[in-house]
Amino acid sequence: MYRRIPKRMLMVAALFTILISLFVWHGSLSPDPESNIYPGERELIRDHHGYIGEKVEVGGRVISESPLTIEVKYGGETMELFVTGTDAKVREGDRLTVFGTLQEDNIVTASKVVVQPFLNIVYMYLVSIVAALWVLSRILTQWRWNHRDKALEPRERPGNLRESISRFFAGGEHG
Amino acid sequence: MADLLTHVLVAYSVAVVLSWRLHWITTPYVTALMVGSTLPDLTRIGLLIDPGLIERTGIPFSYSPLHTLGGALITFLIISLTTVKNFKPVSMLLGLGVLTHFALDLLLINASGHSFTVLWPLTAYRPPTPGLYLSTDLWPALLAGAVALVVWYTDSKRRFGSKNIYACIDNYRHEHDG
Numbered sequence: 001m002y003r004r005i006p007k008r009m010l011m012v013a014a015l016f017t018i019l020i021s022l023f024v025w026h027g028s029l030s031p032d033p034e035s036n037i038y039p040g041e042r043e044l045i046r047d048h049h050g051y052i053g054e055k056v057e058v059g060g061r062v063i064s065e066s067p068l069t070i071e072v073k074y075g076g077e078t079m080e081l082f083v084t085g086t087d088a089k090v091r092e093g094d095r096l097t098v099f100g101t102l103q104e105d106n107i108v109t110a111s112k113v114v115v116q117p118f119l120n121i122v123y124m125y126l127v128s129i130v131a132a133l134w135v136l137s138r139i140l141t142q143w144r145w146n147h148r149d150k151a152l153e154p155r156e157r158p159g160n161l162r163e164s165i166s167r168f169f170a171g172g173e174h175g
Numbered sequence: 176m177a178d179l180l181t182h183v184l185v186a187y188s189v190a191v192v193l194s195w196r197l198h199w200i201t202t203p204y205v206t207a208l209m210v211g212s213t214l215p216d217l218t219r220i221g222l223l224i225d226p227g228l229i230e231r232t233g234i235p236f237s238y239s240p241l242h243t244l245g246g247a248l249i250t251f252l253i254i255s256l257t258t259v260k261n262f263k264p265v266s267m268l269l270g271l272g273v274l275t276h277f278a279l280d281l282l283l284i285n286a287s288g289h290s291f292t293v294l295w296p297l298t299a300y301r302p303p304t305p306g307l308y309l310s311t312d313l314w315p316a317l318l319a320g321a322v323a324l325v326v327w328y329t330d331s332k333r334r335f336g337s338k339n340i341y342a343c344i345d346n347y348r349h350e351h352d353g
Contacts, residue, residue, distance in 0.1 A: 008256050012256050035299050036287060076231075123313060131179040131180040134183060152259050155203065
């Protein structure tokens with residue numbers, strides 16, 4: 001038992017190192033249209049002149065319906081892109097993702113656009129928060145922290161939420 | 176990414192149906208599978224800590240690996256190693272939850288017609304997507320909710336005979352522990 005903990009710690013440290021390396025590795029990847037990985041928000045904000053004439057896949061908030069304009073954001077910077085070649089119905093505040101060819105003057109000629117209405121985006125965030133709270137409450141009522149093992153263990157029977165929260169770290173025999 | 180509610184509802188249904196065959200999957204373990212189904216969306220940490228701002232330090236950075244097989248594998252291993260003693264069942268269920276997440280997200284509508292790099296870092300291939308829904312659509316959660324209700328109802332019927340399991344445990348304890 002006491003030997004197992006340091007071994008686990010070493011494994012966790014190693015896994016964290018690999019995970020951070022993956023973050024950096026993925027961040028250093030370039031678009032690869034052959035594998036259907038197209039320049040996106042990051043590439044266009046950094047160097048959109050470098051991608052003129054190429055297929056891009058980029059999304060942003062609609063800030064004008066006519067001319068159809070989206071605001072593309074990355075790393076605290078923004079740029080405006082004009083989207084042509086689509087008669088998609090959009091309103092300001094919707095999210096529009098366009099797959100198309102980048103032209104001069106920040107214009108993208110769309111092959112395809114995907115529109116996510118503003119209210120649907122609000123809906124998505126709301127139900128996602130509900131889902132997160134649901135899962136959290138299930139963890140709190142069905143599991144508890146065991147101080148001796150320094151680990152979560154399943155409860156024999158689910159508690160009610162308020163009691164479970166107050167006794168989650170109590171580690172009692174019948175918590 | 177489909178909305179989180181759809182993911183969690185589908186994970187619930189999968190876990191409960193599995194528990195009909197695998198009796199060690201009790202309610203807390205159903206929750207473990209549900210937790211697994213949320214893990215790839217940890218990429219949403221980007222809403223709090225902008226990867227673009229990290230990149231301003233000159234280090235290339237992206238949270239996208241969390242939403243790939245390689246990154247999700249590491250995530251659920253870290254969570255199972257740090258939070259529970261019974262590593263094997265919990266890591267299996269978290270992993271299965273991750274797979275349900277990817278299965279749903281591979282069906283999402285995408286402007287380029289291609290899904291995400293699910294198998295990275297093995298390959299950066301983006302499989303074509305049938306484009307069934309958007310993460311902002313309402314009906315996937317409604318459908319998943321309806322299925323979950325049927326599963327929940329069937330499950331409670333199946334348990335009917337052993338409904339008073341907690342009372343049985345209490346009796347047992349009472350008799351054996353004095």
